[in-house]
Amino acid sequence: MQAVFRRYFGGRQGRDLFMALLMGGPAFLLLALFMIVPFIRGIDLSTTSQRFDGAEAHRLNPWYRNYDQVLSVNLIRLPDVPDDVPYRAPAAGWYRATSSECNGCEADNDCSITDADDTVCQQACTSICEQGDLIFRWRARNLEQVGLEQYQDYEIARNFAVGGNQYAIIAKDPLFWKGLLNNFYFALIVVPVQTSLALLMAILINQKLPWRNVFRTVYFSPVVTAMVIIAVVWKFLYNPEFGLINEMIQFVTGGRVEGYKWLQSSDMAMPAIMIMSIWQGVGFQMIIFLAGLQDIPEDLYEASAIDGASIWQQFRHITLPMLRNTTIFVVLTTTILAFRLFDQVNVMTPDGGPDESTATMVWYAIRRGWSQSEVGYASAVSVVFVGIVLIVSLIQRTVVQSESALD
Amino acid sequence: MSTNTLNQQQLRDAQRQALIASIARVARRVFAYGFMSLLGFIFLFPIIFMAVAAFKPNDRVIADLASVRAFLPSPSQLTMDNIHDVFDRVEFELLAFNSLFITLVTVISGLFVNSMAAYVLARLRWLGRTMILGIIVSLIIIPLEAIAVPLMMQVNQMGDVLDIVVTAVIGLLMVLMWVIVWSASGKMLRETGAIKDLPIPAIWALQAVFTVVITLPFEVLFYFLVQQTQEGGSWLNSYHVQILPFIAEPFSIFLFYQFFINIPKDFDEAAYVDGAGPFRIYWQIMVPLSRPVFATVAILKFLQFWSFYLWPLMVTRGNEYQPLMVGMDFFQTQAPIKWGSIMAYAAMVTIPVLITFLLFQKWFVQSVSSSGVKG
Numbered sequence: 001m002q003a004v005f006r007r008y009f010g011g012r013q014g015r016d017l018f019m020a021l022l023m024g025g026p027a028f029l030l031l032a033l034f035m036i037v038p039f040i041r042g043i044d045l046s047t048t049s050q051r052f053d054g055a056e057a058h059r060l061n062p063w064y065r066n067y068d069q070v071l072s073v074n075l076i077r078l079p080d081v082p083d084d085v086p087y088r089a090p091a092a093g094w095y096r097a098t099s100s101e102c103n104g105c106e107a108d109n110d111c112s113i114t115d116a117d118d119t120v121c122q123q124a125c126t127s128i129c130e131q132g133d134l135i136f137r138w139r140a141r142n143l144e145q146v147g148l149e150q151y152q153d154y155e156i157a158r159n160f161a162v163g164g165n166q167y168a169i170i171a172k173d174p175l176f177w178k179g180l181l182n183n184f185y186f187a188l189i190v191v192p193v194q195t196s197l198a199l200l201m202a203i204l205i206n207q208k209l210p211w212r213n214v215f216r217t218v219y220f221s222p223v224v225t226a227m228v229i230i231a232v233v234w235k236f237l238y239n240p241e242f243g244l245i246n247e248m249i250q251f252v253t254g255g256r257v258e259g260y261k262w263l264q265s266s267d268m269a270m271p272a273i274m275i276m277s278i279w280q281g282v283g284f285q286m287i288i289f290l291a292g293l294q295d296i297p298e299d300l301y302e303a304s305a306i307d308g309a310s311i312w313q314q315f316r317h318i319t320l321p322m323l324r325n326t327t328i329f330v331v332l333t334t335t336i337l338a339f340r341l342f343d344q345v346n347v348m349t350p351d352g353g354p355d356e357s358t359a360t361m362v363w364y365a366i367r368r369g370w371s372q373s374e375v376g377y378a379s380a381v382s383v384v385f386v387g388i389v390l391i392v393s394l395i396q397r398t399v400v401q402s403e404s405a406l407d
Numbered sequence: 408m409s410t411n412t413l414n415q416q417q418l419r420d421a422q423r424q425a426l427i428a429s430i431a432r433v434a435r436r437v438f439a440y441g442f443m444s445l446l447g448f449i450f451l452f453p454i455i456f457m458a459v460a461a462f463k464p465n466d467r468v469i470a471d472l473a474s475v476r477a478f479l480p481s482p483s484q485l486t487m488d489n490i491h492d493v494f495d496r497v498e499f500e501l502l503a504f505n506s507l508f509i510t511l512v513t514v515i516s517g518l519f520v521n522s523m524a525a526y527v528l529a530r531l532r533w534l535g536r537t538m539i540l541g542i543i544v545s546l547i548i549i550p551l552e553a554i555a556v557p558l559m560m561q562v563n564q565m566g567d568v569l570d571i572v573v574t575a576v577i578g579l580l581m582v583l584m585w586v587i588v589w590s591a592s593g594k595m596l597r598e599t600g601a602i603k604d605l606p607i608p609a610i611w612a613l614q615a616v617f618t619v620v621i622t623l624p625f626e627v628l629f630y631f632l633v634q635q636t637q638e639g640g641s642w643l644n645s646y647h648v649q650i651l652p653f654i655a656e657p658f659s660i661f662l663f664y665q666f667f668i669n670i671p672k673d674f675d676e677a678a679y680v681d682g683a684g685p686f687r688i689y690w691q692i693m694v695p696l697s698r699p700v701f702a703t704v705a706i707l708k709f710l711q712f713w714s715f716y717l718w719p720l721m722v723t724r725g726n727e728y729q730p731l732m733v734g735m736d737f738f739q740t741q742a743p744i745k746w747g748s749i750m751a752y753a754a755m756v757t758i759p760v761l762i763t764f765l766l767f768q769k770w771f772v773q774s775v776s777s778s779g780v781k782g
Binding site: 012016019021023025029032034035036050204215219222223228232234236279284292329362365366375378382390393 | 439442472477521526527531548550552555556557558582651684731752
């Protein structure tokens with residue numbers, strides 16, 4: 001025991017320990033206080049009905065009730081619905097309404113009617129469509145009405161038709177699942193596009209052309225703009241009536257394409273945010289790729305040129321393999337950033353966009369925990385969010401490692 | 408004669424080939440420049456538009472959109488009205504001060520705190536070093552967004568700074584005790600004959616039991632202190648709630664750590680022989696040798712906290728402590744919506760940072776490159 005004591009606390013080791021606590025103490029203390037403690041408290045809070053507005057809170061029974069609410073999801077086939085029941089799933093891209101005025105019509109999410117019999121019918125459809133909460137109740141009741149009592153706590157998150165049958169993804173908390181799907185949608189598009197665009201730009205800049213530093217500066221400048229500020233600027237650019245982007249699309253296509261409704265349509269809102277995010281972030285990755293490119297020895301290219309390799313062969317067999325680690329790093333960090341998506345979504349579409357098409361997991365956690373004061377529930381969402389981020393990065397790392405094992 | 412013509416023929420062929428090659432090179436360059444300029448336009452046009460619109464009369468901002476005039480300032484119509492309008496409707500100077508103050512304090516104190524922590528992790532040999540290093544590296548993956556809601560709850564409850572400090576010190580002591588008991592009991596167990604051959608998880612379990620039992624008083628004390636802290640006032644709507652939680656940051660510590668372990672050890676051994684203590688070695692040897700990594704962390708953290716939005720949005724009400732980003736979020740929806748004024752606000756926030764970037768471009772680029780991986 002004495003030997004152990006002397007080993008760790010005597011002499012230089014002991015003085016080092018003392019100095020380590022003195023010099024490292026502030027950082028360790030702050031990290032413990034503001035990262036570890038809230039993280040653990042978050043796990044604790046997620047099993048309670050804690051609210052931020054000071055209302056009475058208690059431990060949930062069973063303790064996992066919040067998690068059950070967040071995670072319950074199912075895929076079912078919807079039975080055929082009687083014709084007199086208006087039937088609408090909010091994110092499906094269509095709904096079918098029937099009323100006393102007409103036999104039936106279909107409308108998309110913006111309540112623009114596609115095949116109404118006449119004006120009266122169209123008005124009836126539109127009014128049904130626009131009475132959001134009425135439809136909400138219909139929808140909630142439908143699952144019971146059509147003989148699916150066991151799913152009475154569920155709501156339809158998304159429905160789709162396969163071979164004449166209606167299927168639906170139902171969840172107790174459809175908005176969370178929409179956020180999750182939107183995060184994956186964002187990551188699946190933005191990560192590959194941004195990574196390859198960054199690589200392309202780095203290769204362009206890396207040519208020994210005069211003025212290349214000017215281009216590097218230009219490409220990098222969006223990175224130093226603040227996301228919130230530039231998101232507001234882009235919101236103006238995306239304006240469907242007088243936005244610059246639509247004007248430019250009309251100019252380039254000679255007026256053949258009218259432009260899009262961007263943030264105001266459920267199809268284009270997420271792509272709009274993706275384009276803007278890539279625009280803002282790609283310069284950062286470009287610089288990282290540029291550093292990677294400059295580490296590749298010049299002789300490799302010279303030697304391969306003597307052997308008659310084409311530019312494409314050089315890219316495929318020298319550049320890409322030599323950039324392997326850089327690419328892995330860029331992909332991993334961009335993926336995590338994609339899942340943390342919040343700022344631009346909250347600024348450009350504070351209510352989650354048309355049909356919640358731009359809702360994300362973080363946006364949803366903040367909305368429940370901050371706007372709606374449901375700290376307990378938001379903590380459960382946050383814990384699930386961390387879990388998903390961990391799983392995604394673990395999968396990526398495993399893929400990377402199994403690939404290296406093949407080499 | 409015939410050989411001569413053949414040579415001339417070959418010469419002409421060679422010349423033609425050289426000509427084709429040089430045309431191809433020029434064409435490639437033209438293409439490269441064209442493509443790069445197109446990309447450059449895409450990256451610049453929102454910024455140019457914003458800067459130009461800031462100085463236009465409000466009605467011209469929308470009227471000019473349909474033509475190339477959207478990007479051109481017209482000297483006859485140059486106006487400061489938008490900027491005056493911003494100052495009239497929000498306390499822009501206060502917001503700017505808040506942003507600058509919060510960012511600078513966070514960045515500068517972060518440089519000290521994180522680099523010192525990285526130094527003791529990289530250079531000193533002490534009990535629990537590897538464990539704390541492991542914890543810090545694993546903390547990198549936890550995003551702020553994931554702890555924002557419980558953290559908001561926490562800062563709302565802990566008001567009395569003293570409470571917090573005491574709680575934190577006790578907490579730190581508790582962790583320290585865990586580390587010491589864990590390591591010491593592990594050593595003991597491994598040296599005890601019968602237990603030596605147990606599988607590693609079993610030894611870990613025994614160590615855990617030892618640790619929990621021996622440090623129980625600390626845990627109880629810590630629990631009561633946490634209870635007491637929760638009864639204090641609120642931290643919401645203040646400067647420190649926007650600064651304190653973000654001074655220490657695992658990724659910054661990691662960047663410093665990576666740099667420090669690559670500095671040759673001979674430097675500090677020599678200083679140690681001369682009688683210098685750890686702090687003097689850190690201050691007089693490590694810091695001067697590590698200017699690049701200090702610049703890296705400073706710039707990355709500056710960009711991060713200058714545009715910090717989520718947390719200030721959650722913990723501030725009203726202009727008093729709000730930074731520019733949250734101010735912008737409210738300004739863009741505040742009636743009457745004048746896009747000229749909004750662009751003026753955006754330009755006033757963006758252009759100073761852009762100018763700083765242009766002046767210190769080398770450092771910016773270098774800091775971004777070194778945030779990646781080597782090799």
